Amino acid sequence: MTKSSTLASVSFALSLALGSTAATAQDLTVYDLPSKYMNWEGLVAAYTAKTGVKPTLDLKNGSSTALAALKLEEANPQASAAYWSLDIAIEAKDAGLTQPFTVERFEEIPAAQRDSEHFWWGVASANIVIGINTDVLAKHNLPAPTSWADLLDPQYKGLACAMDSTWAGTAAVHMYAINFILGGTKDDFRPGFDYLKAFKDNGQSYRTEIVAPRLVQGECAITIDAEGNILIEKDKGAPVDVVIPSEGVAAVQLGMSMVKGAPQADLSGDFLNWVLSDEAQTIIAKGYFRPVIASAVPADLAARFPKVARQVDLDLAHAAAHVGDLKRAFTAAVLQDGDVTEALTEIGLAGK
Amino acid sequence: MRTYILIMSLLIGVFAVMSLLYPLFIVAIQSVKGDGDVLTFAVYQKVLSGKYYMRALRETLIFCVATSALATLWALPLAWRMGRNLKGAALLRSVSQINFAFAGILYGMLIIALMGNAGALVIAERAVFGTEMTSGLAYTTFGLAITYLSFQIPRSALILSEAIAKLDGNLISAARTLGGRGPDTALLVVLPLIRPAILEAASFSFILAMGSFGPALLIARTVTIFPAVAYREFTGFLNFSVAAAMAMVLATLVLGVNFAMRRLADKHIAALRIGPDPRRPS
Numbered sequence: 001m002t003k004s005s006t007l008a009s010v011s012f013a014l015s016l017a018l019g020s021t022a023a024t025a026q027d028l029t030v031y032d033l034p035s036k037y038m039n040w041e042g043l044v045a046a047y048t049a050k051t052g053v054k055p056t057l058d059l060k061n062g063s064s065t066a067l068a069a070l071k072l073e074e075a076n077p078q079a080s081a082a083y084w085s086l087d088i089a090i091e092a093k094d095a096g097l098t099q100p101f102t103v104e105r106f107e108e109i110p111a112a113q114r115d116s117e118h119f120w121w122g123v124a125s126a127n128i129v130i131g132i133n134t135d136v137l138a139k140h141n142l143p144a145p146t147s148w149a150d151l152l153d154p155q156y157k158g159l160a161c162a163m164d165s166t167w168a169g170t171a172a173v174h175m176y177a178i179n180f181i182l183g184g185t186k187d188d189f190r191p192g193f194d195y196l197k198a199f200k201d202n203g204q205s206y207r208t209e210i211v212a213p214r215l216v217q218g219e220c221a222i223t224i225d226a227e228g229n230i231l232i233e234k235d236k237g238a239p240v241d242v243v244i245p246s247e248g249v250a251a252v253q254l255g256m257s258m259v260k261g262a263p264q265a266d267l268s269g270d271f272l273n274w275v276l277s278d279e280a281q282t283i284i285a286k287g288y289f290r291p292v293i294a295s296a297v298p299a300d301l302a303a304r305f306p307k308v309a310r311q312v313d314l315d316l317a318h319a320a321a322h323v324g325d326l327k328r329a330f331t332a333a334v335l336q337d338g339d340v341t342e343a344l345t346e347i348g349l350a351g352k
Numbered sequence: 353m354r355t356y357i358l359i360m361s362l363l364i365g366v367f368a369v370m371s372l373l374y375p376l377f378i379v380a381i382q383s384v385k386g387d388g389d390v391l392t393f394a395v396y397q398k399v400l401s402g403k404y405y406m407r408a409l410r411e412t413l414i415f416c417v418a419t420s421a422l423a424t425l426w427a428l429p430l431a432w433r434m435g436r437n438l439k440g441a442a443l444l445r446s447v448s449q450i451n452f453a454f455a456g457i458l459y460g461m462l463i464i465a466l467m468g469n470a471g472a473l474v475i476a477e478r479a480v481f482g483t484e485m486t487s488g489l490a491y492t493t494f495g496l497a498i499t500y501l502s503f504q505i506p507r508s509a510l511i512l513s514e515a516i517a518k519l520d521g522n523l524i525s526a527a528r529t530l531g532g533r534g535p536d537t538a539l540l541v542v543l544p545l546i547r548p549a550i551l552e553a554a555s556f557s558f559i560l561a562m563g564s565f566g567p568a569l570l571i572a573r574t575v576t577i578f579p580a581v582a583y584r585e586f587t588g589f590l591n592f593s594v595a596a597a598m599a600m601v602l603a604t605l606v607l608g609v610n611f612a613m614r615r616l617a618d619k620h621i622a623a624l625r626i627g628p629d630p631r632r633p634s
Contacts, residue, residue, distance in 0.1 A: 068587040158488055166588025208569045218470035
């Protein structure tokens with residue numbers, strides 16, 4: 001054999017050998033487990049260490065992305081489970097993309113956060129709050145914002161980042177909830193959308209990426225994000241902090257479902273059950289996300305969550321029914337600089 | 353040798369079908385499916401008459417034409433150095449080729465790291481001048497243009513350098529002997545000779561630019577990038593038919609432009625009739 005072909009065959013054999021040793025942990029395909037959201041990298045590490053099964057991290061990040069992927073793969077599902085915001089979980093159920101699965105601790109989940117037909121269930125919730133990078137604000141000689149309205153103030157122009165609601169579930173919930181926080185109703189989304197548009201007009205950005213790392217880097221001085229993503233970085237020593245806006249906050253409900261026709265149904269069932277176990281719910285609580293099974297968490301951990309003066313409760317069913325249309329209106333009115341009333345009238349949510 | 357060529361051609365053919373023709377076929381079917389199972393062009397009507405989609409297409413076209421032209425122009429000195437094998441040519445060539453390793457999103461990330469709100473440029477500016485005027489430059493049209501140029505210029509340069517390398521050195525020496533100075537030689541002798549390559553480099557850059565949506569997702573705020581809009585239709589609204597139709601419109605448009613450019617280039621080659629086609633191996 002020639003020298004080059006010997007080299008080629010040796011390196012080929014080596015790569016095969018190395019490849020096979022790397023795959024001793026079994027992979028479990030799950031969609032939308034972002035490593036920097038709700039500390040999925042910690043959760044997956046714990047699960048892999050315990051069972052040798054490795055759920056896939058950072059695959060189809062974004063609740064909307066995961067939903068789109070499942071819809072596309074309907075005829076030949078590649079994933080067995082998904083994690084997403086519950087309003088999108090309802091959309092998935094309506095689209096026939098998920099199957100019922102009874103998790104062992106189903107009865108311990110509050111009724112408002114579980115589907116009576118077992119198609120979806122909550123695993124945690126998180127208040128959507130304002131995150132700040134104290135170093136960057138200090139450098140700009142700015143006080144920390146204290147309300148949602150502050151983000152529309154010219155002194156914070158261009159400093160704030162939110163996630164794009166057509167991409168992230170958290171952002172979709174924020175797009176829905178800000179309306180109720182600012183005094184809108186189920187039929188009138190103008191207060192909320194006026195805010196979202198003014199947010200962009202004040203130079204702020206809507207991003208197609210998880211914004212928590214951006215806050216830590218200082219690329220975004222202010223973010224709108226789930227409280228846990230900010231506090232877990234604060235624990236690691238990053239110069240970030242949470243601000244509870246004075247007008248009030250709403251929570252994004254996060255949950256999981258089993259995909260219809262799941263190729264790894266048994267493995268994913270075990271994983272789905274584990275996420276509701278005391279062990280996992282404690283890891284979630286340590287990441288400052290509020291576990292759905294509150295009793296699973298020791299009292300001292302539970303006491304670390306930021307206190308909220310005004311919590312706005314959301315109607316999940318109404319959200320699920322309208323979030324698709326609202327995303328359209330958001331694209332038209334906010335992203336494309338259209339007219340808020342016109343966009344909302346088109347979907348019938350511009351008040352009576 | 354004959355069998356080798358036959359087998360290789362077969363393998364390439366299979367690869368082309370599986371990686372391009374079959375998915376293209378699927379996308380085309382998706383675009384005419386619409387909501388039901390009846391084949392209809394209703395979705396195309398929606399896309400081609402939709403104000404939003406056409407505005408995005410128009411903005412993207414103008415932006416890509418501008419950056420392709422600029423990239424090709426800017427690449428000429430670089431291509432000259434590489435093509436004539438002057439000092440530093442090898443280094444420049446390898447730097448241009450490393451370019452191929454980067455995906456669009458990576459360019460977006462690099463630009464944010466350089467010119468974002470907390471980018472290297474801002475830090476330098478703050479250290480030297482104490483001001484922060486370059487903060488957020490990545491998110492302006494200028495920043496987006498720089499991102500596109502950074503992958504267009506090296507590729508244009510590589511194409512142009514090939515053509516420059518094949519130039520007949522005698523023609524340039526003759527021009528010098530006849531009294532032509534640098535700029536005269538460049539404008540009157542070299543440029544006309546490599547005009548086909550310039551057209552090819554420009555149209556290649558144009559194709560690259562029209563197809564890229566990675567940078568757009570991360571940094572485009574002022575220009576609505578058509579492929580990114582298709583992506584939003586796909587993942588944000590699950591509008592697969594609309595996204596597929598947009599993809600077909602984009603592909604048709606870009607291929608059409610490329611075809612036209614090729615015809616133009618061929619006409620130039622025929623008109624030149626000096627030496628072999630600079631684009632074909634001699």
